[in-house]
Amino acid sequence: MSCFYCEKDQRLLDLMLPLAELEWADVYLFRDQKHPGRCIAALKGHQDEIWQLEEAQRNGFFGDVSLVAEAVSRYAEADKINYAIYGDKVSHFHVHLVPKKEGGLQWGGPFTDDLPKVFLEPQDFQAMGREILRRMEEIAAERKRTPPKHLL
Amino acid sequence: MSCFYCEKDQRLLDLMLPLAELEWADVYLFRDQKHPGRCIAALKGHQDEIWQLEEAQRNGFFGDVSLVAEAVSRYAEADKINYAIYGDKVSHFHVHLVPKKEGGLQWGGPFTDDLPKVFLEPQDFQAMGREILRRMEEIAAERKRTPPKHLL
Numbered sequence: 079m080s081c082f083y084c085e086k087d088q089r090l091l092d093l094m095l096p097l098a099e100l101e102w103a104d105v106y107l108f109r110d111q112k113h114p115g116r117c118i119a120a121l122k123g124h125q126d127e128i129w130q131l132e133e134a135q136r137n138g139f140f141g142d143v144s145l146v147a148e149a150v151s152r153y154a155e156a157d158k159i160n161y162a163i164y165g166d167k168v169s170h171f172h173v174h175l176v177p178k179k180e181g182g183l184q185w186g187g188p189f190t191d192d193l194p195k196v197f198l199e200p201q202d203f204q205a206m207g208r209e210i211l212r213r214m215e216e217i218a219a220e221r222k223r224t225p226p227k228h229l230l
Numbered sequence: 231m232s233c234f235y236c237e238k239d240q241r242l243l244d245l246m247l248p249l250a251e252l253e254w255a256d257v258y259l260f261r262d263q264k265h266p267g268r269c270i271a272a273l274k275g276h277q278d279e280i281w282q283l284e285e286a287q288r289n290g291f292f293g294d295v296s297l298v299a300e301a302v303s304r305y306a307e308a309d310k311i312n313y314a315i316y317g318d319k320v321s322h323f324h325v326h327l328v329p330k331k332e333g334g335l336q337w338g339g340p341f342t343d344d345l346p347k348v349f350l351e352p353q354d355f356q357a358m359g360r361e362i363l364r365r366m367e368e369i370a371a372e373r374k375r376t377p378p379k380h381l382l
Contacts, residue, residue, distance in 0.1 A: 126310070127299065127303065128296045128300075128313065129299060129369075136289075136293070137289040145281070151279065157318070158278070158316075158318045162312070163312065169310060185318050186319050187318075187342075192339075217281075
């Protein structure tokens with residue numbers, strides 16, 4: 079089966095909305111919004127495991143992850159971000175960025191996808207994406223980095 | 231409450247066995263060995279979130295994570311490594327490195343800690359640690375890196 083993070087086809091679009099392109103990562107807003115603001119940063123170019131990334135790619139990718147994670151945290155006013163790279167079945171290297179609130183959903187435990195999904199109205203979902211993008215731009219400016227290329 | 235990754239006290243030793251010190255990470259073997267070979271790489275120095283790490287520290291830490299992850303994978307003959315940074319309650323930046331086998335425990339889903347724990351006999355647990363350390367040394371040599379400082 080081909081990789082949907084590479085193909086960027088309907089299988090991917092069913093699960094997430096493209097938000098932005100960074101130098102090393104594609105950024106998506108996850109459709110199941112049980113944890114408001116949850117995003118994915120996927121490596122540009124296919125690798126499965128961290129040791130398969132060239133050093134420059136690994137450094138660049140985690141720099142991008144840092145930017146997205148901080149934007150998600152500012153948007154969600156999170157008390158902690160959970161970062162998870164699983165990929166048993168979809169092995170393309172990608173990080174789930176899941177904002178958690180103290181006392182909120184799954185606080186103190188791993189986030190899971192086996193609870194009922196929460197989908198927003200399309201206009202609210204797009205508005206959330208734009209809000210997160212705005213934080214990404216803000217942080218890119220603070221860090222004197224190239225601004226994200228908008229896909230929304 | 232003080233941070234046990236900083237204090238390295240009995241709270242930490244109850245959960246994990248110190249294996250090695252790398253330049254940017256302390257490496258531990260997790261006592262609950264449901265997923266044989268599961269390790270933790272914890273940042274040296276206390277930070278909570280990825281964007282709080284200086285660039286050199288972030289690059290160095292994920293370089294160390296890469297080395298440990300590959301060693302765990304070689305030891306466990308894993309089909310995929312899961313990398314998870316949660317820390318809702320123990321916020322010190324640390325990565326769980328969990329080897330998965332196709333068709334094995336929790337393949338295709340997130341690993342969780344709510345199943346019965348599996349503890350090895352002390353001599354078997356120490357032997358596992360030494361085997362993982364041997365792979366870390368092997369990989370450090372391949373990458374022409376400083377060898378890990380053994381703690382076992």
